[in-house]
Amino acid sequence: MPAQSVIQQQELAVAELIPQYRFGMEGLNQHLKKHLRYPKQARKARMTGTVYVSFLVDSTGALKDFVIDQGIGGGCDEEAIRVLKISTPWIPGHKDGLPIDTRCVVPVAFEF
Numbered sequence: 001m002p003a004q005s006v007i008q009q010q011e012l013a014v015a016e017l018i019p020q021y022r023f024g025m026e027g028l029n030q031h032l033k034k035h036l037r038y039p040k041q042a043r044k045a046r047m048t049g050t051v052y053v054s055f056l057v058d059s060t061g062a063l064k065d066f067v068i069d070q071g072i073g074g075g076c077d078e079e080a081i082r083v084l085k086i087s088t089p090w091i092p093g094h095k096d097g098l099p100i101d102t103r104c105v106v107p108v109a110f111e112f
Contacts, residue, residue, distance in 0.1 A: 015093030015102045019057035022091055032108060035083045039075025042110060047072060051080040051108045059099040061089035069105060080108035 021028040049072035056065040063085060071077035084106060093102030 015095055015100060017094040019061075019093045019102050019104055020091045021087060022061075022089065028087065028106075031087050032083060035086060036108070036110075037079060037083075038110060039079050042072075042074030042076050045074055046112070047074045047076065048111050049076070049109075051076050051110065052105055053077075053080050053084055053108060054103060054105045055084065056101055056103055057090045057092050058101045059092050061092050061099075063088050063090065072110065076108075076110050083108065 021031070023031070051071050052069040054067045054069050055063050057063055066081045066084070068077045068081070071080075092099040094100065
């Protein structure tokens, strides 16, 4: 009889209050404008587009487990992750009044 593997999925609780950048959406936009560096390879190729990055905001507000959901290449994907990593700490999501781990997706635009 062949061995069966069982894959367990950890389901995240659905947040009643979603995670937020500590200075709000306008603050996040300002952070991205201030810290985002257009990669040389992408600039040379005149690449534009939006990188969608998902990550976990844990119950302490730390960001981890970054994943490129949709990238554009040219070094932009890595730069989007870099600039989000330095945006910590965030305000975590909450359920029943308690902070919880919550997955988020943030679009990072690369435009000339």
